[in-house]
Amino acid sequence: MHLGNIFSFALTAALARHTNASIFLRIDDLDHERVQTSYLQDVFDTLAFLSIPYDEGPRDAGDFQNHFSQLLREPLYHQRLQSLRDRHLLFACNCSRKQLAGYEAYPGTCRHKNLDPDAPNVAWRIVTGDQPVVSFHNIDGSLTTATLPVAMTDFIVRRRDGKAAYQLSSLADDTFYQTDLIVRGQDLLDSTLAQSFLSSLMPDHPLQHVSFFHHPLLLNSEGEKLSKSAGSISIQYLRTHGYSAAAVYDLIAKRIHPGFEAGSWQELAACFLKSHSFQTRKKP
Numbered sequence: 001m002h003l004g005n006i007f008s009f010a011l012t013a014a015l016a017r018h019t020n021a022s023i024f025l026r027i028d029d030l031d032h033e034r035v036q037t038s039y040l041q042d043v044f045d046t047l048a049f050l051s052i053p054y055d056e057g058p059r060d061a062g063d064f065q066n067h068f069s070q071l072l073r074e075p076l077y078h079q080r081l082q083s084l085r086d087r088h089l090l091f092a093c094n095c096s097r098k099q100l101a102g103y104e105a106y107p108g109t110c111r112h113k114n115l116d117p118d119a120p121n122v123a124w125r126i127v128t129g130d131q132p133v134v135s136f137h138n139i140d141g142s143l144t145t146a147t148l149p150v151a152m153t154d155f156i157v158r159r160r161d162g163k164a165a166y167q168l169s170s171l172a173d174d175t176f177y178q179t180d181l182i183v184r185g186q187d188l189l190d191s192t193l194a195q196s197f198l199s200s201l202m203p204d205h206p207l208q209h210v211s212f213f214h215h216p217l218l219l220n221s222e223g224e225k226l227s228k229s230a231g232s233i234s235i236q237y238l239r240t241h242g243y244s245a246a247a248v249y250d251l252i253a254k255r256i257h258p259g260f261e262a263g264s265w266q267e268l269a270a271c272f273l274k275s276h277s278f279q280t281r282k283k284p
Helices: 003-018 037-051 061-068 070-086 166-176 184-201 233-240 244-255 266-274
Strands: 090-093 123-126 133-138 141-148 156-160 183-184 209-215
Touching: 003 037, 003 209, 003 233, 003 244, 003 266, 037 061, 037 233, 070 090, 070 123, 070 156, 070 166, 090 156, 090 244, 133 184, 156 166, 166 184, 183 184, 184 209, 233 244, 244 266
Parallel strands: 133 209, 183 209
Antiparallel strands: 090 123, 123 156, 133 141
16 A cells, blocks of 8 residues: 555545545455455555545455455356357457567457357457447546547456456446446546446446546656555555654645645545645535
8 A cells, every 4th residue: 555545545535525425445356366465454454544434345354355355246247248248249369468568459369260268268358349439427527538548459358367357347346336436546547448338338338327536646756656566655664664644644745746735634635626626516
């Protein structure tokens, strides 16, 4: 958990409170071999340390693994995948990352090979066509319309190991938990477009009533987005070096603008939203 995560959490909490929405804590763990209990517990410890609230979701690592893990919802993902397959909207691909290295977009290598989707070690790709137009709703009530990014051409919906890929599982989870407001960094805008495209192919079009807010990213001194590997800006590192919760929030505020000050998640979110003249529709 690093400063960028907390900035996003603070905005999410503030926007949820402003729109009378519940805050749901969701953790992705389909890459199960990379999941460690200590990493999971760090999420809960950090939220408690910084007094960031949430209304629904797991309360500790054990509760997450027993009741909220994505592994428990794999049958839902496979139902969505089977529906796409039954309507001939995807194809099997056995290309390796090495084969595709250097391409800006998937070159369509396997699109017409008619590979067996049940063959071992093949991914499933959705048929996107030539940069279709996609739209999604913003939190202020406006509509964003854009072409699907080139990098999302025929994007993967099922991995080579047989597990659902991020775009499909994220969409299915939002539907399962009846999510209607999603707050993300601008680096996930392409994913929003991919998921909106995927939603448009499904009979229930699950994202048609969902609103999105894409916030700017916190950057390091070189102008690059903060990385999980940058240990010096992890909350765990700051805590062990004597930072209080208020000091952490003030550190984030000054990364947004040198003149900002904040001692809580409410003050941090208020600084950002005021500086961007933010407007939103309140829910009834």
